[in-house]
Amino acid sequence: MSAEPGRSAEPGTSAEPGSGPHVLILGGTTEARRLAEALAQDSSYRVTTSLAGRVSAPVLPPGETRIGGFGGPAGLAGWLLAHGVTHVVDATHPFAERMSFNAAEAAALSGVPLLALRRPGWTPGPGDSWTFADSLAQAAELLPGLGGRAFLTTGRMGLHTFAHLTDTWFLVRSVDPPDGQVPPRLEVLLARGPFTLEDERALLARHRIDVLVTKDSGGSATAPKLTAAREAGIPVLVVRRPAVPQGVPEAATPSAVLRWLGGPARH
Known part of the structure; x- marks a missing residue:
């Protein structure tokens, strides 16, 4: 199914049978938007981006969007199963540590594969203080x-x-x-x-x-x-960045996420 730009994913709905992979992007970053843009161009994917709702007028990515919390790891796990999510990409801000830990626990509870899209941090160079x-x-x-x-x-x-x-x-x-x-x-x-x-x-x-x-x-x-x-x-x-969940595979770019989605885990 080809997702309609800006359409909201309503609670309680589920993925359409045979609609292909459903990717949930935990967003809020430039990389999350770029990933959503890339996936929206492939009709074999259904893509939903979840935003925390801390910005009053967020720039919505293409595909479906969901704004607000899930009610903790158990709530997120239930949402993944109810909506037929096949892959989760944690592309939240590097300092959104609570959501990253919730995502890791939800992935373990639901059995849905999780990948963290973490852009590299900054490093000082010559002349920096x-x-x-x-x-x-x-x-x-x-x-x-x-x-x-x-x-x-x-x-x-x-x-x-x-x-x-x-x-x-x-x-x-x-x-x-x-x-x-x-x-x-x-x-x-x-x-x-x-x-x-x-x-x-x-x-x-x-x-x-x-x-x-x-x-x-x-x-x-x-x-x-x-x-x-x-x-x-x-x-x-x-x-400095906070600690991240251990054991969660990571990618540094949206392109690397696309390679992961096209690998053996893809349904």
Whole structure:
């Protein structure tokens, strides 16, 4: 069956008999969208992308979409079986650790093959001045010693972690406005990537940024800020990625996922 772009997958429905492989993509990343685009061009696949719903107006990928949680590993396992899912691809953000662990447990419960699409992380190069933190809380502890005007690109969900830093001025960039507890000296820039190197250079200079705070998200969409920081001699505070489930096979690119789907596991 050829999936219709933007169509929603309704709870309680199941895959059509004989419709071929049904791939559930746990999405929210550029790689997830690219994979959905590739699968939507092959009429032998049915593709559903699940989005967490944390962005108010997400850019929907082609194929079917589902927005919202599953109710934990058992709920996800039940959804996989009820909808005839034959393959699951965990293409969530590298810091969406709870969903990755839920996916691993759901795959074990349901017997549906799971592959994790994890883009490589960033690594410092010549001229970079990087300091690593194991968590947002540790980053908040280290930040005052690195600068007083911070470009904070760790996402709006964790802003409360930095709310006690009254002497630091923050520039925060996010798709949606932050809510909840935030730092007192804060300017919000609403924007959606990708961002160009020229834009990042201008932003750092315009706001007199002297430290960049980021998660090790990897990928190219937001990497230019790292180059701009290196060129400007600005230190970068990098939050390391959380642990991932053990024993889950991984792929680094959508092309590698397509090869996996075309292998022996394909029905």
